[in-house]
Amino acid sequence: MADVFTHPWLGGLFGDSETEALLSAEATLKRLLAVEAAYSRALGVVGVVDKNTANETAEHILQFSPDMAELRRGTAEDGVVVPALVTALRTGLPLRCEKALHIGLTSQDVIDTATVMMFKQVCDLFAKRLEAVTGTLAALNEIHGNKWIMGRTRMQAALPIAVSDRLSIWTRPLAELLERLHQQQACLFRLQLGGPVGTRDSIGANANEIADQMADELGLINSGVCWHTNRSAFADFANWLSLVTGALGKIGQDVALMTQQGVDEMRLSGGGRSSAMPHKQNPILAELLVTLARYNATLVSGMHHAVVHEQERSGTAWTLEWIILPQQIMTTGRALVASNTFLEQIETIGSDAPIA
Numbered sequence: 001m002a003d004v005f006t007h008p009w010l011g012g013l014f015g016d017s018e019t020e021a022l023l024s025a026e027a028t029l030k031r032l033l034a035v036e037a038a039y040s041r042a043l044g045v046v047g048v049v050d051k052n053t054a055n056e057t058a059e060h061i062l063q064f065s066p067d068m069a070e071l072r073r074g075t076a077e078d079g080v081v082v083p084a085l086v087t088a089l090r091t092g093l094p095l096r097c098e099k100a101l102h103i104g105l106t107s108q109d110v111i112d113t114a115t116v117m118m119f120k121q122v123c124d125l126f127a128k129r130l131e132a133v134t135g136t137l138a139a140l141n142e143i144h145g146n147k148w149i150m151g152r153t154r155m156q157a158a159l160p161i162a163v164s165d166r167l168s169i170w171t172r173p174l175a176e177l178l179e180r181l182h183q184q185q186a187c188l189f190r191l192q193l194g195g196p197v198g199t200r201d202s203i204g205a206n207a208n209e210i211a212d213q214m215a216d217e218l219g220l221i222n223s224g225v226c227w228h229t230n231r232s233a234f235a236d237f238a239n240w241l242s243l244v245t246g247a248l249g250k251i252g253q254d255v256a257l258m259t260q261q262g263v264d265e266m267r268l269s270g271g272g273r274s275s276a277m278p279h280k281q282n283p284i285l286a287e288l289l290v291t292l293a294r295y296n297a298t299l300v301s302g303m304h305h306a307v308v309h310e311q312e313r314s315g316t317a318w319t320l321e322w323i324i325l326p327q328q329i330m331t332t333g334r335a336l337v338a339s340n341t342f343l344e345q346i347e348t349i350g351s352d353a354p355i356a
Contacts, residue, residue, distance in 0.1 A: 194226025249293025
């Protein structure tokens with residue numbers, strides 16, 4: 001069992017096909033080729049190579065379909081996919097176009113930029129999902145906000161509160177995290193262009209102009225600097241992902257407690273069956289949110305280890321990101337879908353009469 005997100009039956013609980021598609025090999029390859037094509041075109045715009053040659057090269061790149069088995073073998077040998085990809089791209093490429101293909105770039109430029117492009121797609125999706133969750137919470141507040149439940153501290157009955165008080169506790173962190181996501185984008189959605197040692201010397205005197213052209217084509221920001229070893233934006237994004245699942249996990253934990261027999265502060269229209277006790281209706285999705293929150297909390301520490309990139313570029317901390325971040329993204333994507341699903345299953349919350 002290598003992956004619960006795509007497992008034949010565990011995927012029914014953990015899977016999120018929309019997020020998975022953004023992380024797929026096919027989507028990743030498309031972004032890698034887009035970066036290479038944008039670089040070729042930029043070389044033509046600034047006059048490093050003939051513009052027609054640059055455009056011809058870019059079209060060749062975008063239409064190319066490499067052999068995945070060859071990319072796998074190349075990655076095993078080189079540690080990254082880009083050398084094998086560039087070798088494959090040279091197949092059928094006219095000799096006049098070779099000077100417009102990858103010259104001056106390094107593998108990390110291509111992979112980091114493609115990764116940031118993926119982050120941008122993920123953030124767009126997750127922002128919409130966060131808005132959907134807060135919208136569902138607002139709808140619940142309209143219906144049930146004036147009802148009453150027992151406020152609890154340290155899991156003991158404290159004083160009565162309105163349902164709207166509990167719902168606002170759930171909603172505020174999510175609204176803050178949505179705003180925080182928008183604030184992070186200037187640091188996160190940055191083009192990576194540094195060349196072999198991050199100085200841009202191999203790209204030439206037009207490096208910043210080339211970066212401007214690439215950033216414009218790819219919908220990214222040219223920050224003017226290389227960030228090969230500065231992974232703070234990635235770590236911040238990992239923190240954000242964990243905070244989202246943490247906020248949703250808090251909702252899941254509360255719901256699991258509120259639906260307990262004997263507490264009965266909430267009723268759900270859906271639930272999981274027990275193989276031995278048919279009278280039970282288990283709050284599966286609420287429990288799942290707690291699990292996903294705890295899993296993401298364990299992963300985020302690994303991203304802080306990945307901040308330590310030695311010297312000008314790392315082959316160890318960098319690849320650690322490849323293992324951890326997709327798991328965090330899948331975890332967060334599933335949590336956002338699951339939370340909205342079970343919030344829509346809420347039939348009743350609280351009591352119309354004040355609690356004594």
